[in-house]
Amino acid sequence: MARSDWKRPDLEPLASNLRRIRMTVSYHGSHYSGWQKQSNAKAVAEIIEEKVKEMIDEDVLVVGSGRTDSGVHALGQVCHMDIANTRVKAEKFAPALNRLLPADIRILDSSEVDGTFHARFTTMARMYRYYYKRECDMTAFDEQLVAKVKQFPDLGLLNSYAHLLQGTHDFTTFTASGDICPSRYRDIYESYWRMETDRFGNELLTYTICGNAFLYKMVRSLVGSMMEFAHKQVSADEFAGILASLDRSRAGRTASACGLYLYRISYDPAEYAWFEGEGDE
Incomplete structure (x- = not known):
């Protein structure tokens, strides 16, 4: 299948007042209802969003490369979030969030990227x-x-x-x-x-x-x-x-x-x- 047939949406430009932070995440999936936020159970992305809020006092949306179902683990899930905070260096998010997150979710690395990166839509x-x-x-x-x-x-x-x-x-x-x-x-x-x-x-x-x-x-x-x-x-x-x-x-x-x-x-x-x-x- 040609990549041109993947039919991915065009990327929206990153707002001038926002930064995009990319993170690699590992987690013990047996303890969660999956990656994607659920209405009746705890999901990995939801926990990360809560801890980002606690860290920088911003409501964020954490976008993953894809969903994993309940009970499925991850060693290399990739996600991004757009934030207004300018004080925290990108590489500091990994150690800072790991101090707040439960031990079964670990941020392996964090870095700053531009709007040409999207955790889901630029995956190859x-x-x-x-x-x-x-x-x-x-x-x-x-x-x-x-x-x-x-x-x-x-x-x-x-x-x-x-x-x-x-x-x-x-x-x-x-x-x-x-x-x-x-x-x-x-x-x-x-x-x-x-x-x-x-x-x-x-x-x-x-x-x-x-x-x-x-x-x-x-x-x-x-x-x-x-x-x-x-x-x-x-x-x-x-x-x-x-x-x-x-x-x-x-x-x-x-x-x-x-x-x-x-x-x-x-x-x-x-x-x-x-x-x-x-x-x-």
Whole structure:
């Protein structure tokens, strides 16, 4: 899909009396209803807005690169806020807010940007990672942070599925019913499974996916489906047929939120520019 077809809105100019502050945020998603502000539960963005108000006595709107659902974690969520305050240096927001925020939300860095940056609308790629451990290897430190499974399925079979996801596809099969996006097509730049180890040396089955954007619960549906199908020895050809069917009923189970992390956001137009060239061939 050409980037010109992403249909993003034009950026509004930054008001002359405002500064734009960019921040990278990590958070423990199990403790919140998601990133986006909710009417009946605490959300990560809402907590940050409250602490900014406490810090500089301004009501602000914190705009994230995208939403994460309830229970989903983030290592590299990116957001911005427009403020009138001129006294606080941009780099001071990270340490100052971390003194006010709960320990399960951390500002990793803060910097000043101009109006050409928008946390959501200038995003070039989003990377998610999912983590599984076997039940026998779970430690007291893994609860709500790693998904568990009795046994790992065949890694080669998992990667045969993952490879098929690369490219531009209609992901209707793996989209939850609550999604309201008019188009289900998404560009996937990276998709692979790997066996890694945690800090204690225990095996960790990881899935990495990077694309221009994702549909509602799409990543969790893909992960859960691939794990279920691999356990059942579903062939790669069958998986390709399920993807192409655009039939939600043919998807497998949806993986739990606790193993999913918003891992990294890219704003570099050159990083995946090769994909644009492939799409033109």
